[in-house]
Amino acid sequence: MCSHQKKSEDDSCSITYPREVKVQKTPSASGHVNLTCNSSCPLTDPQTVFIWYKNGKQENKPQAKHPSSSPDIFSCAVKDHENLISAEVCVADKKCSTVNYVNRRICALQSSSINISSQYSHPDNKQPKFKVWYKIKRGEKQEAEKLTEAERRVEFSDNKNHHNLIIKQLKKNDSAEYIFRVQTNDEEEIRFDSPGVTLVVTDLEVKFNPSPVVTEGDRVTLTCRTICPLTHNTNYIWFLNGRPLTLTENQNKHLVLHPVSSQHAGNYSCSVKTNQNKKSTEKTLTVQRISRSAPVAAGVAAVLLVIILLSVFCWIRNKRTSCQSPRVEPSENMEQLNPVPEDEQDQDPVDHYYSTVYFSENHNDPPYSNIQHHQLQEQQHTPYAVVHLRSN
Incomplete structure (x- = not known):
């Protein structure tokens, strides 16, 4: 169901606050009045059943038509949602006493102060003798507690048919239902x-989402949480290690850290601007550094693998090259040129062989001037056999 005070279709609906059920009074013929229980929003179930209250007491067989001179008071609610009740309506104006409330539900912080306001009316000929507030805890077997100013935390104020109950330094035990009654005499029965x-009454609590332990670069949302939505629009203040945070944007109940860094680690708490002395319990945010050993180890392993592969490749290549190259037998003291068989000369007349190479002591002689040829051919390129050097 939705509230008749909704400003947008996107607003969320609530069956508890603010009030949305109301009694509509319509004049009818022959001096009667028709009473109808209406809601500003279409009901999801067309068979929804309404509960009627007459003079503060639930009526088992409600009547829609009533004499216009009736002094009775009526209110209504949706079945199974009796805590959402309409304002009281008097059939005959100015002939009965009514009590209504500005807010039906109030959520307040512990140690703060609240003002519960009521509106009442009464016949001109019946001035109220007593105006009393009662504290009731539904579901508990205890009588209604009559509030007095004897307790210093409780105060009353009255101004033009408005009666206010003020409770200071709220405690968890103050969570209850408060009812205001106007009495014209001592013997009048009080019904609830x-x-x-x-x-x-609630406390503030810091919650981390997704976790109070995160890693650098993650996103973490801090929420200043209460067990019920605070009644009044509230500005929040965030603290890190006991010092208030200076934020550029309007501070609300959510604090987003993204990307989170090691500088964000510490003890967080929150409070509302109207009661800065009442802070939540500190909660610790732990920010873990990104592990750099794993990337370094992976890089070293990759380099070593590349070096090993290159070494294997070079070894294989060198081995193949050495197998294909001609084998040379060097000798520092070679005395004699290997003889060349004649049959090999006959088979390969193109090749030229030299039997002896003499090195002249006269360095003025041109090189190879003392070489003796066994054969001379027209072939210009001559292969050499093994050359042995002999000392004279």
Whole structure:
């Protein structure tokens, strides 16, 4: 269901706050009034059943038509959602007493102060003698507690049919339902069938999403959490290691750190601007550094693998080259040129062989001038056999 105070279709709906059910009074013929329980939003179930209250007491067989002079008071609610009740309506204006509330549900912080406001009316000939607030804890077997100013935390104020209950330094035990009653005499029966104002006292708590332990570069969202939505628009203040954070944007209940770094690590707490002295318990955010040993090890392993592959490749290549190259037998002291068989000369007349090479002591002689030829051929390129050097 949706509230008649909705400003946009995108607003979320609530069956608890703000109030949306109301009694509509329509004049009819023959001095009667028709009462209808309406909601500003279409009901999801056309068979929705309404509950009627007459003079604060649930009515088993409600009537739609009532005499216009009736002093009775009516209100209504949706079945199974009795905590969402309409304002009280008097059939005959100015002939009965009514009590309504500005807010039906209030969520407040522990140690703060709240103001529960009521509106009341009464017949001109019946001035109220007592204006009393009661504290009730539904579901518990205990009588309603009548509030007095004897307790210093409780105060009352009254101004033009508005009566206010002020509670200071709220405690968790103050969470309850508060009902205001106007009495014209001491013997008047006080009934608590119709609901009053529900007060929920909560603390602030810091929550981390996804976790209080993150890694550098991650995204983490901090939320200043309460067990119920605070009634009034609230500005939040964030603290890191006890010092308030200076943020460029308007601070709200969510603090986003992205990308998170080691500078963000520390103890976080939060408070509301209207009550900075009441801070949440500190919660620690741990930021782990990115491990650099793994990339370095992987890089070293890759370099070593490349070196090994290159070494194997070069070894294989050198081995193949050495197998294909002609074998040379060097000798420092070679005395005699190997003789060349004659049959090999006959078989290969193209090759020229030299039997002896003499080195002249006269360095003026041109090189190879003392070489004796066994054969001379027209072939210009002459292969040489093994040359042996002999000392004279």
